[in-house]
Amino acid sequence: MSYAFYPGCVSRGGCPELYPSAVKVAGRLGLGLEELTDVGCNGAGVLSRAVSDPINARTFAKAEARGLTQLMTICSTCTGVMGGANLRLKEAPAYRERINREFLAEERLAYQGSVDVKHLLWLLVEDYGLDRLRAEVRRPLKGLRVSPFYGCYIRRPDGILEGKPARKRYLEMVIEALGAEVTDFGGKGKCCGFPVLTANEPNSMAMVAAHTGEAKSKGAECMVTPCPLCHLNLDGGQPRAAKMKGTAIDLPILHLPQLIGLALGFSAEELHLKRHIVPTRQVAEKVSLLT
Amino acid sequence: MELIFKVYRHDPTAGTKPALESYPVSLPDGATVLDGLLQIRDRHDGGLAFRAACGRGFCGECTLRINRSGKLACITRVAQVAKDGEVTVEPVRNITVLKDLVYDVDELLWQKIAWVEPWLRPATAQPDGGYVIPDAELEPIRKAMSCYYCGLCDEGCSVIPFDRRFSGPAALTKAFRVVFDPRDGAARERLKRLGEPRGMWDCVHCYEANEHCPRGIDPTDRIFDLRDKAVELGVKSGTANPQVARHYDSFAASVRQSGWLDEGRLALETWGLGRLGELLPMAWRALRRGKLPVPYLHRKRPGAEWIRRIFDKVEKRS
Numbered sequence: 014m015s016y017a018f019y020p021g022c023v024s025r026g027g028c029p030e031l032y033p034s035a036v037k038v039a040g041r042l043g044l045g046l047e048e049l050t051d052v053g054c055n056g057a058g059v060l061s062r063a064v065s066d067p068i069n070a071r072t073f074a075k076a077e078a079r080g081l082t083q084l085m086t087i088c089s090t091c092t093g094v095m096g097g098a099n100l101r102l103k104e105a106p107a108y109r110e111r112i113n114r115e116f117l118a119e120e121r122l123a124y125q126g127s128v129d130v131k132h133l134l135w136l137l138v139e140d141y142g143l144d145r146l147r148a149e150v151r152r153p154l155k156g157l158r159v160s161p162f163y164g165c166y167i168r169r170p171d172g173i174l175e176g177k178p179a180r181k182r183y184l185e186m187v188i189e190a191l192g193a194e195v196t197d198f199g200g201k202g203k204c205c206g207f208p209v210l211t212a213n214e215p216n217s218m219a220m221v222a223a224h225t226g227e228a229k230s231k232g233a234e235c236m237v238t239p240c241p242l243c244h245l246n247l248d249g250g251q252p253r254a255a256k257m258k259g260t261a262i263d264l265p266i267l268h269l270p271q272l273i274g275l276a277l278g279f280s281a282e283e284l285h286l287k288r289h290i291v292p293t294r295q296v297a298e299k300v301s302l303l304t
Numbered sequence: 305m306e307l308i309f310k311v312y313r314h315d316p317t318a319g320t321k322p323a324l325e326s327y328p329v330s331l332p333d334g335a336t337v338l339d340g341l342l343q344i345r346d347r348h349d350g351g352l353a354f355r356a357a358c359g360r361g362f363c364g365e366c367t368l369r370i371n372r373s374g375k376l377a378c379i380t381r382v383a384q385v386a387k388d389g390e391v392t393v394e395p396v397r398n399i400t401v402l403k404d405l406v407y408d409v410d411e412l413l414w415q416k417i418a419w420v421e422p423w424l425r426p427a428t429a430q431p432d433g434g435y436v437i438p439d440a441e442l443e444p445i446r447k448a449m450s451c452y453y454c455g456l457c458d459e460g461c462s463v464i465p466f467d468r469r470f471s472g473p474a475a476l477t478k479a480f481r482v483v484f485d486p487r488d489g490a491a492r493e494r495l496k497r498l499g500e501p502r503g504m505w506d507c508v509h510c511y512e513a514n515e516h517c518p519r520g521i522d523p524t525d526r527i528f529d530l531r532d533k534a535v536e537l538g539v540k541s542g543t544a545n546p547q548v549a550r551h552y553d554s555f556a557a558s559v560r561q562s563g564w565l566d567e568g569r570l571a572l573e574t575w576g577l578g579r580l581g582e583l584l585p586m587a588w589r590a591l592r593r594g595k596l597p598v599p600y601l602h603r604k605r606p607g608a609e610w611i612r613r614i615f616d617k618v619e620k621r622s
């Protein structure tokens with residue numbers, strides 16, 4: 014199956030380590046990706062829906078024009094924002110028609126409502142299959158204690174789960190399929206604080222400190238997230254959060270494709286693990302000792 | 305059913321510490337958590353304090369934490385929540401407890417609802433014979449009007465545990481209800497106030513509120529409605545947090561110009577030169593890791609002009 018690939022802005026901006034890691038992992042697993050290069054930022058929950066719904070309808074129409082109905086993201090926020098827009102456009106044909114008429118027609122585009130938005134995480138479990146993933150693992154991450162951190166938008170609101178409540182456990186399932194150990198903690202489904210980094214930095218940093226601190230105290234050696242915006246806050250904000258709290262945290266935060274990539278046998282360099290703010294050296298060393 | 309209820313007991317005036325007390329209860333199948341509390345008060349301790357009124361899930365009075373999750377005691381069936389024959393009942397989180405399961409609703413809700421000025425400020429004097437509003441015009445706010453102030457959305461809120469001052473989804477839902485009321489004429493002033501710190505921009509839009517609301521009001525979406533309205537009317541922040549408006553404007557400007565987000569530019573334009581001293585060490589750290597997107601060196605996406613046209617059309621319309 015081919016997927017329209019929507020990499021999002023951050024995977025090549027603030028988290029430039031994510032895009033190449035995802036492409037390498039997808040290549041190794043043989044996911045047929047066709048990157049959409051001529052589409053816009055989905056609005057990330059910042060832009061008003063008056064603007065972002067037409068932008069997203071355009072993205073979906075572009076995928077359809079290439080004969081693709083499955084759209085893969087590598088970001089929880091992209092998934093939630095585009096998935097939410099998609100629901101509105103699919104559920105209300107009159108709304109979709111209005112957007113087609115007002116915004117897309119002059120580019121000779123029209124969204125027919127056939128696209129499904131899927132995070133790489135969902136795609137791996139639902140389409141690719143964990144057994145196949147297990148079979149691709151070259152270096153089981155034995156003994157590595159990993160805490161999952163989802164990012165709000167691939168868990169809530171309910172509609173995003175499309176009737177599959179197990180989506181709230183997929184990260185744990187993938188961590189285990191890679192041979193690593195899940196270090197569960199209460200904050201895994203909570204907000205990372207990134208959305209209020211501008212409006213209320215103290216609240217944002219307090220959330221970072223609470224979640225990374227809790228995972229660390231439970232024994233996690235690293236955290237894995239399918240959301241680069243969570244990554245920006247949990248990794249990039251961690252030194253500030255630790256300072257505000259007056260403690261050291263030092264919990265490396267890995268992107269989902271990086272964790273998968275390590276298990277597939279890619280090196281820390283190939284996955285750009287040095288591009289993180291919180292050093293990932295200990296994780297890289299531990300993994301490099303595994304065969 | 306024979307069960308153990310573990311109930312939060314605390315009398316702050318007595319100077320004792322809060323504790324979970326265990327009580328045996330014997331209930332028929334289909335009994336609710338409220339039935340259990342009433343039995344404890346009848347059989348074990350007449351001094352157990354809790355709130356309840358309608359007993360049918362209509363009034364929103366008996367919001368409690370039941371087995372660690374916010375629920376209305378009167379419509380929560382014991383059989384559905386009991387774990388290993390036990391049910392734990394506590395007040396909602398992050399709130400001052402007055403006694404046992406009675407907490408300060410004033411602090412949780414009423415003060416916050418007062419802050420959003422939950423009364424109409426009509427644009428015109430009331431016409432003779434009162435306002436006549438066509439049904440369709442009231443439709444968008446009808447659900448929000450059914451809010452019964454149970455506080456479950458605030459109980460599940462991601463922000464309140466970190467900041468009790470945050471106005472919270474219940475009060476912001478009330479704000480939505482008046483901002484979008486066709487009789488109201490003060491949307492701009494209201495949105496300015498709601499845009500101040502502790503208001504709608506402090507919401508992390510985590511959608512917890514949607515999951516917690518028993519009335520299907522989807523409070524997170526109502527907060528998005530408020531924000532979108534604020535953008536439409538050009539009131540993108542309060543007076544005390546101008547960086548919020550700068551953030552929106554910079555975000556929109558870069559997507560409009562190149563089709564995607566220029567994160568370097570966003571940081572610079574949001575914080576301006578005022579925080580340069582603070583931002584530089586962070587920027588240096590990011591630069592050393594090859595993580596810093598250089599502001600303004602941002603290639604246009606193919607087809608970016610179509611994105612710009614979308615912005616133009618939306619602006620023209622509003």
Ligand code: SF4
Nearest residue numbers: 451453454455457517
């Ligand atoms: S919005 Fe829903 S959850 Fe919040 S107070 Fe009203 S009825 Fe309760």
